[in-house]
């Protein structure tokens with residue numbers, strides 16, 4: 625599987641509409657056969673730290689941003705993890721929502737960020753948390769989705785693996801101030817779950833926050849297959865599905881789990 629990550633900057637002086645047009649042009653410019661899966665970061669159109677724009681920028685899942693990305697997916701015959709939008713749900717609630725589009729333009733599903741971020745962030749007060757984990761079977765392997773702060777919650781990733789995920793795509797707007805955590809957590813989630821982790825971050829500065837960039841593609845052994853710099857960048861990697869099977873067969877850690885087994889009672893508290 626050839627993956628392409630668009631590590632996008634969201635500068636304050638670029639409107640969401642202009643950014644949308646720029647990113648669509650970049651996507652349409654991808655060479656034929658260059659990618660099987662393209663990934664965009666978290667709230668790339670609005671800019672994660674532009675909390676004042678969340679409400680005016682919110683769209684339905686069937687709105688123009690996801691619609692345009694689905695058209696590109698169909699036109700180029702590739703899967704796209706759309707990065708997230710501020711989704712206005714039918715009942716009016718706002719969510720941080722990422723969609724997966726298939727190579728025929730079909731919407732294969734959507735993931736609403738479960739762990740909303742509240743540290744120096746208004747996200748947790750403006751948005752409503754999702755409740756459902758997301759894994760979709762694709763010809764490329766089973767793809768699970770997670771969003772940024774979710775990285776700090778290993779139980780979510782274990783659930784994704786229990787549901788068959790082979791590749792977990794994490795869309796992010798992770799600040800530079802915690803770059804060390806980002807690298808550590810992306811690799812840890814890959815190693816402990818023996819999955820590929822494709823972590824696409826935003827770059828540059830917006831809303832007064834410097835983002836980390838440093839998008840990463842990590843294999844199920846924890847080996848970094850590709851790492852971006854801190855600026856805007858297109859990052860490429862090739863995922864070999866056989867590698868996942870080999871790691872799990874040669875070093876079957878997941879088979880040693882005790883607390884998930886119905887044969888093991890509740891752990892005793894000492």
Ligand SMILES: O=C(O)CCC(=O)C(=O)O
Pocket residue numbers: 666672740741771772773774776796797798799802805
């Ligand atoms: O957990 C962190 O340090 C960053 C989280 C974040 O920026 C987000 O969830 O958007």
